[in-house]
Amino acid sequence: MNWHRFASPSNFKRLSARIFPWAAGGAALCLGCGLYQALLVSPPDYQQGQSVRIMYIHVPAAWMAMFVYANLALAGAATLVWRHPLAEVAGRAMAPIGAAFTFLCLATGSLWGKPMWGTWWEWDARLTSVLILFFVYLAYMALNNAFDDATRGARASAVLALVGAVNLPIIKFSVDWWNTLHQPASVMRLDGPAIHPSMLWPLLAMGVGYTLLFVVLALVRIQAELIERRLGALVQARLSAEPAA
Amino acid sequence: MIGRASFEAHDLACLRGGRIVFRQLEFRVDAGGLLVLRGANGAGKSSLLRMMAGLIGPAHGALLWNGDDIADDPDAHRARTSYAGHSDALKPALTVAEHLSFHAKLRGQAADKIAAALDAFALTKFADLPARLLSQGQRKRVALARLIAAPAPLWLLDEPTNGLDADSTARLETAIAAHRETGGIVVAATHLDFAGADAVTLTLGERKAA
Amino acid sequence: MNAAFALIARDVRLAWRHPNEIATILAFFVIAASLFPFGIGPEPQILARVAIGIVWVTALLACLMSLDRLFQAEVEDGSLDLLVTAPAPLELLALAKVVAQWITTALPLIVISPIVATMLHLPADGYATLLLTLVLGTPGLSLFGGIGAALSVNARRGGALLALIVLPLTVPILIFAVAAVDAAIAGLSPRPHLFLLAGLSVFALTIAPFAMAASLRQAAE
Numbered sequence: 001m002n003w004h005r006f007a008s009p010s011n012f013k014r015l016s017a018r019i020f021p022w023a024a025g026g027a028a029l030c031l032g033c034g035l036y037q038a039l040l041v042s043p044p045d046y047q048q049g050q051s052v053r054i055m056y057i058h059v060p061a062a063w064m065a066m067f068v069y070a071n072l073a074l075a076g077a078a079t080l081v082w083r084h085p086l087a088e089v090a091g092r093a094m095a096p097i098g099a100a101f102t103f104l105c106l107a108t109g110s111l112w113g114k115p116m117w118g119t120w121w122e123w124d125a126r127l128t129s130v131l132i133l134f135f136v137y138l139a140y141m142a143l144n145n146a147f148d149d150a151t152r153g154a155r156a157s158a159v160l161a162l163v164g165a166v167n168l169p170i171i172k173f174s175v176d177w178w179n180t181l182h183q184p185a186s187v188m189r190l191d192g193p194a195i196h197p198s199m200l201w202p203l204l205a206m207g208v209g210y211t212l213l214f215v216v217l218a219l220v221r222i223q224a225e226l227i228e229r230r231l232g233a234l235v236q237a238r239l240s241a242e243p244a245a
Numbered sequence: 246m247i248g249r250a251s252f253e254a255h256d257l258a259c260l261r262g263g264r265i266v267f268r269q270l271e272f273r274v275d276a277g278g279l280l281v282l283r284g285a286n287g288a289g290k291s292s293l294l295r296m297m298a299g300l301i302g303p304a305h306g307a308l309l310w311n312g313d314d315i316a317d318d319p320d321a322h323r324a325r326t327s328y329a330g331h332s333d334a335l336k337p338a339l340t341v342a343e344h345l346s347f348h349a350k351l352r353g354q355a356a357d358k359i360a361a362a363l364d365a366f367a368l369t370k371f372a373d374l375p376a377r378l379l380s381q382g383q384r385k386r387v388a389l390a391r392l393i394a395a396p397a398p399l400w401l402l403d404e405p406t407n408g409l410d411a412d413s414t415a416r417l418e419t420a421i422a423a424h425r426e427t428g429g430i431v432v433a434a435t436h437l438d439f440a441g442a443d444a445v446t447l448t449l450g451e452r453k454a455a
Numbered sequence: 456m457n458a459a460f461a462l463i464a465r466d467v468r469l470a471w472r473h474p475n476e477i478a479t480i481l482a483f484f485v486i487a488a489s490l491f492p493f494g495i496g497p498e499p500q501i502l503a504r505v506a507i508g509i510v511w512v513t514a515l516l517a518c519l520m521s522l523d524r525l526f527q528a529e530v531e532d533g534s535l536d537l538l539v540t541a542p543a544p545l546e547l548l549a550l551a552k553v554v555a556q557w558i559t560t561a562l563p564l565i566v567i568s569p570i571v572a573t574m575l576h577l578p579a580d581g582y583a584t585l586l587l588t589l590v591l592g593t594p595g596l597s598l599f600g601g602i603g604a605a606l607s608v609n610a611r612r613g614g615a616l617l618a619l620i621v622l623p624l625t626v627p628i629l630i631f632a633v634a635a636v637d638a639a640i641a642g643l644s645p646r647p648h649l650f651l652l653a654g655l656s657v658f659a660l661t662i663a664p665f666a667m668a669a670s671l672r673q674a675a676e
Contacts, residue, residue: 147610149262159666163624174631233263236263295536333533351458
């Protein structure tokens, strides 16, 4: 029976209660160590100087932008194929986190661009692809919120997440292609020679830290969403139980 | 179409917007049968009809045609079902005849019953009139004439007599009787008494009233 | 299949009986494109450089405007229920709606695009390729637009939402269409870009019917 399908997703609750402290502790540890290493210990770049430290915020944010989108697409598939209510909630909960990471990537990219390229915004292929990914996130969130019926919003945005998932590689390809057409290698590539271990470790620590932070934020948001839906179900149940006056 | 067709529901439940509209619903209609749905506003008559048409899925239980779950073969179910909802689904710029012949083609049928459909609802003289010039009752009659223009064994009618005058209601009753004669099944949500004492009545939302 | 052709015929006939709707969209196309010279100055060299981009972007926006009502109108008068309960596959019927939209909107836009291109001083070598890119690219626009239209049925702020959904998806079409015309103007072969453009439309054709049908079933619930 799934009358109050949001009233008792107890399995999720138990699982998340077990994961939560570990994820939160790990996130704090990784981000603390990673930031300390990145901002204080790691050497400045011989070309870019101190501004290279933006990389430790920027690059993992770009990873997360894609990683969260992949999760969104998986949640979308689960919403449409299995009609799993938890997947509906998860998609809704994860999208703003992914959009925030994407925005962080764009903002730090812009900040990094100023000393590197001498301009706040460069139509660099990667930055442009991330910008379009950000637009897709915005469309997802707008669509998710555009209906009075939460399930309809979740299913519609799930379709969009999947359409976006098959389109994003094509968009990435076409933007790369467009960029090489218009800007013959004037932009310095960020992936230069092999990265030195003293820079690699803080970068990886930040990446793991971001991932755990994402897990923590997603769990909190899913819980909040479940409580909100349960509240609605309870109010509805109480009103239905009362004799019609 | 003659034979042992049956349409039934087992332990059917409907969930709309997180609210249970009805549950533990049971009924059975056999070939030639008429099922009349009654109940207060919001009791779920329209939802049940939409569920029967395959537009919404049951939250629980199943609808069976000849014993087979309609969800197992939705294509076959759509082919045998003709749904006439609240809205007339008329395009103001198309004529009455164009609506009927489009509907027949949409349902993969030859457009050779248009004249009969027009005649059944006294629409013959309006055949070439665009829908924007029709009155409310005439619009409803066009919507009902679709049932004749593209025959299907199962008719699902949501408040079919809304906006109809006495003469048109009588024509609808004649059409329903003729359909049942050939072994068709009719499910109608209505507050009017249809001719035929053999109709099965299903009242929705009784639990709430008790 | 006959059901799909009947639906195309019905929609084309409806558009024929409401010529104002197409006229409005064509007027939008011309007016929006002719605003650009006011924004960037009337120098023919500058306009010639950006003409193809303006023609394509404004054609894209004009196409988008007509998509707004593609499925919403069917929902509002109850016709969607008849389409969803018809025996024909909904994927096919949704595709038929898009084909009709393409015939009634994209085709007229293509026909008048040379006029707009002339106003913007598009170099003479670009016209044939411009028409080819529009013929190959607009089906992709209509298909992605159809997905957006189906998803935003009954949504709040449907029109703006439609743009938000569709515009990011159409970036590749825009890129390859403009690149093809630029190549032709520069005396290079536009063929590779045209192939890619056609590929994008074929790709859209493979996913759009399913995405539209899934969205429309949700909308009919």
